[in-house]
Amino acid sequence: MENKLFIYNTLSRKKEEFQPLNEKHVGLYVCGPTVYGDPHLGHTRPAITFDILFRYLTHIGYKVRYVRNITDVGHLESDGDVGEDKIAKKARLEELEPMEVVQFYTDRYHQYMDQLNVRKPSIEPRASGHIIEQLQIVEDILAKGLAYESNGSVYFDVEKYNKDHNYGRLSGRNIEDLLSTTRELDGQSEKKQSYDFALWKKASPEHIMRWPSRFSDGFPGWHLECSAMSARYLGTEFDIHGGGMDLLFPHHECEIAQSTVANGHTPARYWMHNNMITINGQKMGKSLGNFINLEQFFDGKHELLEQAYSPMTIRFFIMQAHYRSTLDFSNEALKAAQKGMERLLEGYSKLDKLAAGETSSFDLQELKEKCYAAISDDLNTPILIAHLFEAVKQINNMLSGSASLSADELDQFKTFMKNMVVDILGLQMESQSQESGNDEVLSQTIELLLNLRIEAKTNKDWATADRIRNELQAMGVVVKDTKDGFEWGLK
RNA sequence: GGUUCCUUGGCCGAGUGGCUAGGCACUGGUCUGCAAAACCAGGUACGGCGGUUCGAGUCCGCCAGGAACCUCCA
Numbered sequence: 001m002e003n004k005l006f007i008y009n010t011l012s013r014k015k016e017e018f019q020p021l022n023e024k025h026v027g028l029y030v031c032g033p034t035v036y037g038d039p040h041l042g043h044t045r046p047a048i049t050f051d052i053l054f055r056y057l058t059h060i061g062y063k064v065r066y067v068r069n070i071t072d073v074g075h076l077e078s079d080g081d082v083g084e085d086k087i088a089k090k091a092r093l094e095e096l097e098p099m100e101v102v103q104f105y106t107d108r109y110h111q112y113m114d115q116l117n118v119r120k121p122s123i124e125p126r127a128s129g130h131i132i133e134q135l136q137i138v139e140d141i142l143a144k145g146l147a148y149e150s151n152g153s154v155y156f157d158v159e160k161y162n163k164d165h166n167y168g169r170l171s172g173r174n175i176e177d178l179l180s181t182t183r184e185l186d187g188q189s190e191k192k193q194s195y196d197f198a199l200w201k202k203a204s205p206e207h208i209m210r211w212p213s214r215f216s217d218g219f220p221g222w223h224l225e226c227s228a229m230s231a232r233y234l235g236t237e238f239d240i241h242g243g244g245m246d247l248l249f250p251h252h253e254c255e256i257a258q259s260t261v262a263n264g265h266t267p268a269r270y271w272m273h274n275n276m277i278t279i280n281g282q283k284m285g286k287s288l289g290n291f292i293n294l295e296q297f298f299d300g301k302h303e304l305l306e307q308a309y310s311p312m313t314i315r316f317f318i319m320q321a322h323y324r325s326t327l328d329f330s331n332e333a334l335k336a337a338q339k340g341m342e343r344l345l346e347g348y349s350k351l352d353k354l355a356a357g358e359t360s361s362f363d364l365q366e367l368k369e370k371c372y373a374a375i376s377d378d379l380n381t382p383i384l385i386a387h388l389f390e391a392v393k394q395i396n397n398m399l400s401g402s403a404s405l406s407a408d409e410l411d412q413f414k415t416f417m418k419n420m421v422v423d424i425l426g427l428q429m430e431s432q433s434q435e436s437g438n439d440e441v442l443s444q445t446i447e448l449l450l451n452l453r454i455e456a457k458t459n460k461d462w463a464t465a466d467r468i469r470n471e472l473q474a475m476g477v478v479v480k481d482t483k484d485g486f487e488w489g490l491k
Numbered sequence: 492g493g494u495u496c497c498u499u500g501g502c503c504g505a506g507u508g509g510c511u512a513g514g515c516a517c518u519g520g521u522c523u524g525c526a527a528a529a530c531c532a533g534g535u536a537c538g539g540c541g542g543u544u545c546g547a548g549u550c551c552g553c554c555a556g557g558a559a560c561c562u563c564c565a
Contacts, residue, residue, distance in 0.1 A: 244565030
């Protein structure tokens with residue numbers, strides 16, 4: 001691959017040059033949502049971050065198998081081992097079959113991801129569809145003596161594992177600290193140590209999601225699903241594992257421990273973690289109750305929102321910060337993102353109008369190199385976007401004749417901009433894409449009016465000219481005069 | 492309490508020792524019948540105190556404030 005990619009690997013805490021296990025192929029696994037509620041702003045961060053990674057790897061020529069799971073079982077409320085299953089609880093409250101809850105919120109998740117122009121993963125497996133694989137791992141770990149059975153449940157023996165391996169190598173914790181900082185919780189008497197985690201849980205009588213096993217009728221521990229599904233679809237060793245920083249411990253640490261015992265090595269070579277979105281400086285999360293759903297962003301109906309924000313505005317907002325930094329929500333920041341995005345997309349849409357000049361007045365190769373350097377540097381989208389604004393400036397200058405590109409370079413420039421804006425950043429024009437049927441009639445009508453306005457202007461009939469402009473504006477049609485005519489767009 | 496991390500101009504947000512980040516907002520100008528858009532120009536910055544260095548927003552120490560994880564959360 002001619003374009004190198006450097007990514008920050010949580011395992012080594014350094015930026016490393018990405019080297020795939022198999023030339024030309026990349027296996028990517030990202031922890032997906034637990035489908036017991038509507039997606040909120042926080043869910044967009046990993047979705048968009050790894051969408052860009054997926055798009056960029058594809059762009060530079062890799063064949064990427066991107067697996068992003070749907071968690072529909074095993075994810076417990078309030079505590080890793082004693083709470084109620086999130087899906088089951090929702091189902092009980094709503095008097096639904098658990099799989100109805102799963103289907104409903106999975107569909108909703110897909111709908112919002114489509115609006116954000118997040119590409120679909122190659123495979124989207126569900127935890128409940130991989131119980132057999134998960135039980136197999138439980139058997140493997142038991143056979144190696146690193147798990148123990150207790151009252152129908154099976155727990156991972158962290159202390160024993162830590163003798164030969166480093167439990168905490170990903171999260172930077174050590175087992176002594178864990179002992180002293182883990183709270184005493186009810187219902188833990190089955191475990192040897194508080195930090196042991198469940199591989200299989202015996203279902204209590206009222207628990208509706210249950211599968212038979214030789215241990216008990218029960219369900220798999222939460223961490224197990226990712227080990228099982230990544231191994232099934234990407235092999236026991238694959239390239240990149242991604243997810244939110246809040247999953248680093250215990251989820252990913254446990255995943256490493258399980259897979260290491262089952263397969264003899266760490267599952268993924270590169271671990272990437274996106275940071276959190278904050279609201280008033282605090283993490284936006286379900287448990288804190290300070291989250292804003294995507295539906296609320298898109299229709300503006302939330303007390304903290306001053307207006308509605310489009311899916312592309314949200315996408316651009318996320319991309320204007322580096323994925324490993326926290327990103328603070330505010331109306332002011334969202335509005336700034338919206339304006340910036342409009343400026344970038346407007347500039348991009350003017351590319352088609354450019355005519356080639358005799359010579360080139362700016363260094364296209366340098367611009368391209370700077371852009372590739374930015375995205376290759378651990379997906380530095382804010383820097384990439386800064387360079388793209390430079391490109392927009394050049395487009396505007398070319399339009400007014402104060403800059404130019406030769407025919408050959410203009411073609412390159414157009415392709416390059418499409419690669420960056422559309423293929424890699426995944427931005428798309430919003431107003432046009434929504435219209436379809438009435439489009440032609442509408443445009444012709446508006447252009448008729450605007451041509452009348454030109455006549456009025458020629459006759460210095462400013463009153464009529466302004467009336468047409470103002471009334472169109474009131475209907476949501478923005479009119480801009482140009483040297484030899486007009487431009488218009490729908491707001 | 493433990494671990495890790497953060498503190499940049501009015502707002503958001505890049506920047507891992509020397510070179511203008513960028514966007515939004517603001518001010519002035521050019522263009523235009525006016526407006527919008529566009530373009531040009533401009534200002535405001537690195538939490539505090541020390542240290543290392545020829546040179547620090549960038550490295551080290553201390554202090555202050557904040558966050559994440561340690562329990563489910565993307």
